[in-house]
Amino acid sequence: MIKISRIGNIFKNRTKQFFKNGTKKLGKKLLVYFSPYLIPIGIVFLLAFVVYAGYMAIYIQLTGGQGSSGATITYLSNTPQDKQYRDWVESAIGPKYKYADDPNTDDFNVSDMWVKGDGTDSQSSGGLSPEEAKAKLKEAEEQSQSEGYSHIDPKTFLGHSKEFLDVYNRDEEIALTFGQVYTFVVYENGSLGREITQDLVKKVAKDIHPTFKYTKRLKIVVVSSKDSSTTYYYWQYKLDEADTILGHFKYHYSIVSNTTTSGSGDHAITITTTEWQPTDTEIVGDRWNRINKYLKTEFKVTDNSLPIDRQGILEGFQGFDENQQRIEWLARNGFDDEPFDFVSCMSIPPQYREIIEEASKKYHIPTWFIAAVIMRESSFNWLSVSSADARGLMQITPATFASHVGKVNNAFGTSYTLNDIYDPRANILVGTEIWAEYLSQQFGSVDNVDWKGDGWIQQTLEAGFKYNAGPYAKYNQSIALDYMEPIWEYAKKFKATSYAAGSLPVEGTITSMFGWRSDPFGGGQEYHSGIDIACNIGTPVHSVSDGKVLYAGSCSGYGNIVVVRDSMYNYLYAHLSEINVKTGDMVKIGDIVGLSGNEGRSTGPHLHFGISKITGDNWNTSWIDPLSVLNK
Numbered sequence: 001m002i003k004i005s006r007i008g009n010i011f012k013n014r015t016k017q018f019f020k021n022g023t024k025k026l027g028k029k030l031l032v033y034f035s036p037y038l039i040p041i042g043i044v045f046l047l048a049f050v051v052y053a054g055y056m057a058i059y060i061q062l063t064g065g066q067g068s069s070g071a072t073i074t075y076l077s078n079t080p081q082d083k084q085y086r087d088w089v090e091s092a093i094g095p096k097y098k099y100a101d102d103p104n105t106d107d108f109n110v111s112d113m114w115v116k117g118d119g120t121d122s123q124s125s126g127g128l129s130p131e132e133a134k135a136k137l138k139e140a141e142e143q144s145q146s147e148g149y150s151h152i153d154p155k156t157f158l159g160h161s162k163e164f165l166d167v168y169n170r171d172e173e174i175a176l177t178f179g180q181v182y183t184f185v186v187y188e189n190g191s192l193g194r195e196i197t198q199d200l201v202k203k204v205a206k207d208i209h210p211t212f213k214y215t216k217r218l219k220i221v222v223v224s225s226k227d228s229s230t231t232y233y234y235w236q237y238k239l240d241e242a243d244t245i246l247g248h249f250k251y252h253y254s255i256v257s258n259t260t261t262s263g264s265g266d267h268a269i270t271i272t273t274t275e276w277q278p279t280d281t282e283i284v285g286d287r288w289n290r291i292n293k294y295l296k297t298e299f300k301v302t303d304n305s306l307p308i309d310r311q312g313i314l315e316g317f318q319g320f321d322e323n324q325q326r327i328e329w330l331a332r333n334g335f336d337d338e339p340f341d342f343v344s345c346m347s348i349p350p351q352y353r354e355i356i357e358e359a360s361k362k363y364h365i366p367t368w369f370i371a372a373v374i375m376r377e378s379s380f381n382w383l384s385v386s387s388a389d390a391r392g393l394m395q396i397t398p399a400t401f402a403s404h405v406g407k408v409n410n411a412f413g414t415s416y417t418l419n420d421i422y423d424p425r426a427n428i429l430v431g432t433e434i435w436a437e438y439l440s441q442q443f444g445s446v447d448n449v450d451w452k453g454d455g456w457i458q459q460t461l462e463a464g465f466k467y468n469a470g471p472y473a474k475y476n477q478s479i480a481l482d483y484m485e486p487i488w489e490y491a492k493k494f495k496a497t498s499y500a501a502g503s504l505p506v507e508g509t510i511t512s513m514f515g516w517r518s519d520p521f522g523g524g525q526e527y528h529s530g531i532d533i534a535c536n537i538g539t540p541v542h543s544v545s546d547g548k549v550l551y552a553g554s555c556s557g558y559g560n561i562v563v564v565r566d567s568m569y570n571y572l573y574a575h576l577s578e579i580n581v582k583t584g585d586m587v588k589i590g591d592i593v594g595l596s597g598n599e600g601r602s603t604g605p606h607l608h609f610g611i612s613k614i615t616g617d618n619w620n621t622s623w624i625d626p627l628s629v630l631n632k
């Protein structure tokens, strides 16, 4: 018993220390800031320390396992020992930044990759109709289907070292995290009394490493201006399957064509994109098969204590990760500003926009409102699980899902079951259906809500309470407000920044796409981290998002740059001839951040425009295709 309370105390002290340090500096703002994240991050984050410690203690008590047996269980502070653990884990899961080529890393994250399909980027003058494009996409897909997958060595693949391949970065999203490895290491230490060594860290990373399967898929983009059309063929890896410690997932696609127009009159540019877009995500078997098996074989966990141990482990994953990644970033960048300044329609991940529109059309709830609920519930993390077992993007409990999924199946002709609860489409359709039901009960019809004016703000309060607390909970105004106020703020921002925005940042012609291309300076293939838009020197460059200027100044290779960050992405505007903003400024969609130029490593007057995901404090990593974010 002494040993048990010792572990508990270590965790408790660390927790106290963290919150003391945190709240001293941030005061009430901390709570205001985290309230939008309370379900996926805040509560889980708290639980990660308090409950996890409890679970560990319970676990040890139940199994009669060893306590800390002299080893130290540390939450990651800044001691040299903590730094050592961090280094070991990072070296086992691979370099944090792409292109890093450290021969000393094991990189279990990319050690098991399988790919099929092949093709080289090219372009030709003249347009292609969407039908012709679709036929070409199908043909390429059949070709790769007949070839099957082959295992690749990421160290030599594409002549490049170690990196994730999925164009939407979904592999990186579900790849092994620091928190996953570290949680199991701590668990081994606490429950089996194993000393924390680099070998133990490696063993755990190897045991729980993911397997990824991809197809290199054709995407066809036709760019037309008044005088000419160009067809671009480019090839992108899209994830087919991922077997991870968080579940075994299969990703399904269908061919979709989208057309957008930028500029007007003689300057209008039409972009038609035809590509395989993600539709359903399937979970193969029970989501927890792999983690259950690991807990049973490695830790001899019994069927009885499996749920509670697994929950503790999951809380640990999230707790360690959020602290390390998101909270660090928020602490540095978010607290002095109004948190909602970081939110714009660009915060809605492109792969969910079609689904949100589909739900909106059927249930008459505006897209900006549905998106706000998702932001509040899961921060668009489709794998979210709350401590109350609410799951997926809209945080629905299995019981609620089960009682509403039939209505969705009737309305959409789908055949979803409880197994599909995490599926983004199933989850969003069911969540929206629930909202529509509560609003209709109150107002007779969803259409009687004043979505055009500001009436919706107060009108959604009661339905929001029901959605959050369940239909039978006794109404409580202050709980309802706690839940709904962040949703209102998000919704106002999404509404104001027009959900369907997506203009290019300058008027010009796209001359180079995102992804692999022939290096314009010779020297084989290079990775192009954004798109190039040719335009005259001095053309105004508009911000495509609200956000904060993370950096304005010069940067090697890019010339003069402006980097804007919002709640979801970093936006890079490079090769500028003039910069109009300062580091730290807040900008709105459409604001002019600078003038285009011809600076840096550049082949002609153009704007290099890139979008990267926020994965740490470095903006120069995790690039994604800007057109996939803009094209809607």
Ligand SMILES: [Zn+2]
Residues within 6 Å of the ligand: 512, 528, 530, 531, 532, 607, 608, 609
């Ligand atoms: Zn470029």
